[in-house]
Amino acid sequence: MEKRQRSESEDSNSTKELSSWTHITSAFTELHNLRLQNDIVVNKINKVHSKVNSREESKEGFTIKAGLRIQEVYRNAIDYAEQEIRVLKRTMEKVEGLIALQERLDSEKKRRKEMKQRPKIEEEVPGDLL
Numbered sequence: 001m002e003k004r005q006r007s008e009s010e011d012s013n014s015t016k017e018l019s020s021w022t023h024i025t026s027a028f029t030e031l032h033n034l035r036l037q038n039d040i041v042v043n044k045i046n047k048v049h050s051k052v053n054s055r056e057e058s059k060e061g062f063t064i065k066a067g068l069r070i071q072e073v074y075r076n077a078i079d080y081a082e083q084e085i086r087v088l089k090r091t092m093e094k095v096e097g098l099i100a101l102q103e104r105l106d107s108e109k110k111r112r113k114e115m116k117q118r119p120k121i122e123e124e125v126p127g128d129l130l
Contacts, residue, residue: 020094020101023094027087027090028091031084031087034080034083038077038081
């Protein structure tokens with residue numbers, strides 16, 4: 001009976017661990033995609049800034065259109081950065097949960113090992129010493 005409960009518990013823990021790893025890997029994929037999108041936004045920011053700088057050098061000045069464009073690009077960059085932060089926080093929670101699960105499993109294994117060794121020690125001690 002105890003082995004069956006332990007087996008069901010181990011299956012449950014394995015399922016939790018697999019689920020956590022699945023969430024973590026998908027989150028890293030999402031982070032990678034966000035990073036690629038953010039790289040595009042950063043390139044756009046650099047492009048707009050270089051256009052503005054070249055106009056200032058030629059004394060054309062900063063146009064309203066360029067100002068609105070750079071404002072839009074910065075908003076996109078902020079949105080992607082906030083999405084990255086949310087994904088990172090969720091991922092960290094999953095990693096911390098996975099670490100806690102592993103620590104709990106290690107503790108249970110250690111306790112079971114100690115419980116198995118305990119009767120052996122008592123058997124080795126002569127009966128009159130107990």
